[in-house]
Amino acid sequence: xxxxxxxxxxxxxxxxxxxxxxxxxxxxxxxxxxxxxxxxxxxxxxxxxxxxxxxxxxxxxxxxxxxxxxxxxxxxxxxxxxxxxxxxxxxxxxxxxxxxxxxxxxxxxxxxxxxxxxxxxxxxxxxxxxxxxxxxxxxxxxxxxxxxxxxxxxxxxxxxxxxxxxxxxxxxxxxxxxxxxxxxxxxxxxxxxxxxxxxxxxxxxxxxxxxxxxxxxxxxxxxxxxxxxxxxxxxxxxxxxxxxxxxxxxxxxxxxxxxxxxxxxxxxxxxxxxxxxxxxxxxxxxxxxxxxx
Amino acid sequence: xxxxxxxxxxxxxxxxxxxxxxxxxxxxxxxxxxxxxxxxxxxxxxxxxxxxxxxxxxxxxxxxxxxxxxxxxxxxxxxxxxxxxxxxxxxxxxxxxxxxxxxxxxxxxxxxxxxxxxxxxxxxxxxxxxxxxxxxxxxxxxxxxxxxxxxxxxxxxxxxxxxxxxxxxxxxxxxxxxxxxxxxxxxxxxxxxxxxxxxxxxxxxxxxxxxxxxxxxxxxxxxxxxxxxxxxxxxxxxxxxxxxxxxxxxxxxxxxxxxxxxxxxxxxxxxxxxxxxxxxxxxxxxxxxxxxxxxxxxxxxxxxxxxxxxxxxxxxx
Numbered sequence: 001x002x003x004x005x006x007x008x009x010x011x012x013x014x015x016x017x018x019x020x021x022x023x024x025x026x027x028x029x030x031x032x033x034x035x036x037x038x039x040x041x042x043x044x045x046x047x048x049x050x051x052x053x054x055x056x057x058x059x060x061x062x063x064x065x066x067x068x069x070x071x072x073x074x075x076x077x078x079x080x081x082x083x084x085x086x087x088x089x090x091x092x093x094x095x096x097x098x099x100x101x102x103x104x105x106x107x108x109x110x111x112x113x114x115x116x117x118x119x120x121x122x123x124x125x126x127x128x129x130x131x132x133x134x135x136x137x138x139x140x141x142x143x144x145x146x147x148x149x150x151x152x153x154x155x156x157x158x159x160x161x162x163x164x165x166x167x168x169x170x171x172x173x174x175x176x177x178x179x180x181x182x183x184x185x186x187x188x189x190x191x192x193x194x195x196x197x198x199x200x201x202x203x204x205x206x207x208x209x210x211x212x213x214x215x216x217x218x219x220x221x222x223x224x225x226x227x228x229x230x231x232x233x234x235x236x237x238x239x240x241x242x243x244x245x246x247x248x249x250x251x252x253x254x255x256x257x258x259x260x261x262x263x264x265x266x267x268x269x270x271x272x273x274x275x276x277x278x279x280x281x282x283x284x285x286x287x288x289x290x291x292x293x
Numbered sequence: 294x295x296x297x298x299x300x301x302x303x304x305x306x307x308x309x310x311x312x313x314x315x316x317x318x319x320x321x322x323x324x325x326x327x328x329x330x331x332x333x334x335x336x337x338x339x340x341x342x343x344x345x346x347x348x349x350x351x352x353x354x355x356x357x358x359x360x361x362x363x364x365x366x367x368x369x370x371x372x373x374x375x376x377x378x379x380x381x382x383x384x385x386x387x388x389x390x391x392x393x394x395x396x397x398x399x400x401x402x403x404x405x406x407x408x409x410x411x412x413x414x415x416x417x418x419x420x421x422x423x424x425x426x427x428x429x430x431x432x433x434x435x436x437x438x439x440x441x442x443x444x445x446x447x448x449x450x451x452x453x454x455x456x457x458x459x460x461x462x463x464x465x466x467x468x469x470x471x472x473x474x475x476x477x478x479x480x481x482x483x484x485x486x487x488x489x490x491x492x493x494x495x496x497x498x499x500x501x502x503x504x505x506x507x508x509x510x511x512x513x514x515x516x517x518x519x520x521x522x523x524x525x526x527x528x529x530x531x532x533x534x535x536x537x538x539x540x541x542x543x544x545x546x547x548x549x550x551x552x553x554x555x556x557x558x559x560x561x562x563x564x565x566x567x568x569x570x571x572x573x574x575x576x577x578x579x580x581x582x583x584x585x586x587x588x589x590x591x592x593x594x595x596x597x598x599x600x601x602x603x604x605x606x607x608x609x610x
Contacts, residue, residue, distance in 0.1 A: 028425075028428075028429070127304070127307060127308070127311070128311070130304070130308050130311075131308050131311035131312050131315060132315075134308050134309075134312050134585045134588050134589060135312070135581065135584060135585055135588065136543070136544045136545075136546055136547025136548075136584065136588070137544075137547055138547035138548070138550055138551075139546065139547055139550065139565070139581065139584055142550065142565070142566065142569060143316065143319050143320070143569060143577070143581065144319060146323055146569045146570070147319045147320065147322045147323040148322070148323075149323075149324050219435070219436065223438055226438050226441075227438065227440070227550070227551045230438075230440065230551055231550070231551065231554065231566055232570075233569075233570075243438075246438075246440075246441060246444070254444060254447075254448060255448070255451055255457075258448050258452070261441070261444050261445065261448060262445070262448075265437070265438065265441035265442075265444070265445065268437075268438055268441065269433070269436050269437045269438070269441070270436075272435070272436035272437075273432065273433060273436035276432050276435055276436055277432065280432070
């Protein structure tokens with residue numbers, strides 16, 4: 001897969017018009033963007049939108065069905081599901097965006113240097129990436145999460161390391177072709193240092209694949225966090241996490257209180273669905289060559 | 294062909310070796326070991342007992358010595374002993390294998406039966422309402438956690454027909470019908486997710502092939518549209534589909550980790566989680582190496598299959 005970001009055609013249109021054009025040409029992508037905006041909004045204003053304290057237990061109202069007092073019902077400890085889902089958006093977005101960002105940065109730098117330097121370094125780095133990609137994402141993340149111990153930064157790290165090789169691969173192949181461009185040769189003949197050429201002249205041209213990759217990985221990062229937390233290896237108490245809301249306790253009470261299972265799962269699915277829709281549309285727009293990949 | 298295969302096998306061996314190092318170091322980084330867990334839950338209190346257990350399990354030796362011993366044992370086919378069950382690792386893992394293989398195979402069948410036809414329909418009816426609906430439905434499959442989907446299917450069954458699926462594993466020998474139902478639900482949940490990937494790749498590969506000259510020729514000859522699509526176009530579009538199927542098959546195990554837990558199926562994926570939580574190093578190491586081997590072999594198998602499916606692909610000189 002060779003990805004080259006062509007220099008974007010200069011447009012005199014302002015951003016509102018560009019946005020409008022995107023919405024008209026990619027209605028599904030715009031819908032995805034809208035879903036993500038709503039989730040970001042709820043994450044930021046969770047404290048304002050909540051109806052109850054998300055971690056306060058209430059023995060008088062355990063497993064209450066959805067009602068006017070508790071819009072989405074309560075769990076086995078009497079905690080309000082609606083308020084917990086709002087705060088869960090914070091955790092999901094923090095871990096999702098955090099691990100995508102860390103993975104893209106680490107993978108980007110590794111891919112950039114490995115592609116630019118080439119030769120034996122490149123070979124060794126690629127073999128190391130092979131090793132990290134030799135296990136399913138969740139399996140490696142599981143082992144890493146167990147090794148690092150449960151905390152939010154550790155979960156971010158445990159998810160970003162398995163994702164990193166994908167970023168490294170894409171950026172590397174993009175760098176391999178950019179490296180041969182004449183302007184790079186010109187920069188070299190001017191006597192610029194390698195580091196300066198790599199970061200100032202090659203890196204900016206990989207922005208397209210970077211964005212595409214980031215949105216594409218966001219969904220799987222959120223899903224992995226949910227699975228890790230579900231298994232008890234993810235985000236620790238007392239933070240409300242969508243994955244842990246589905247966990248053992250929910251499975252135990254599922255038949256008595258199906259809302260325990262339904263709503264957190266819908267929240268996860270919506271977040272991932274939104275980022276997938278947006279990711280697909282961005283890919284088609286920024287990188288037509290990656291279509292369907 | 295032979296040199297190519299030898300090269301690939303060499304890289305595979307190197308990858309597995311690297312994997313063994315990574316997994317070994319990662320597990321030893323983990324806070325606490327089986328002895329700590331035994332002490333906090335098993336009622337052991339005497340420090341001399343601690344030393345004795347550590348010595349018995351070989352945890353008192355330096356790390357490099359533990360690694361060398363592991364490698365030496367593996368070379369002789371000895372996979373070590375489970376710390377928790379005090380049984381050879383292989384004896385514990387062997388009965389779990391058929392469950393996971395069966396579930397993975399069933400899921401893959403569901404995924405292919407669902408993914409390929411919808412991909413073809415979506416490509417043929419490109420940009421129609423049907424195309425949009427199928428694409429959204431398949432993207433939804435990629436977005437739902439498969440373990441959650443499994444839980445929802447069970448809930449729906451309970452609510453609609455009042456039937457609760459068996460929550461303990463039923464072997465095929467005991468009750469074949471119940472066994473199949475028990476596997477069908479998780480296979481459906483996991484297969485739906487994988488089908489989304491297969492559908493997307495089938496659609497885009499077919500769209501690309503449909504633009505080629507020979508398709509126009511076939512149509513000009515007066516071939517029926519059905520023959521053109523299923524016999525002429527799909528034959529060339531199937532290559533990337535096979536890749537995705539191969540990769541998905543290997544990576545299915547990731548999806549099974551949580552699904553086996555939800556459905557209480559005694560497979561290796563569920564057991565891996567328990568072994569990790571118990572710091573049962575030999576079991577985790579063996580399982581991880583096994584999964585890595587499955588990934589590598591299926592990747593290799595896909596590449597070899599290329600040569601069979603597409604005569605234009607030749608390996609080596």
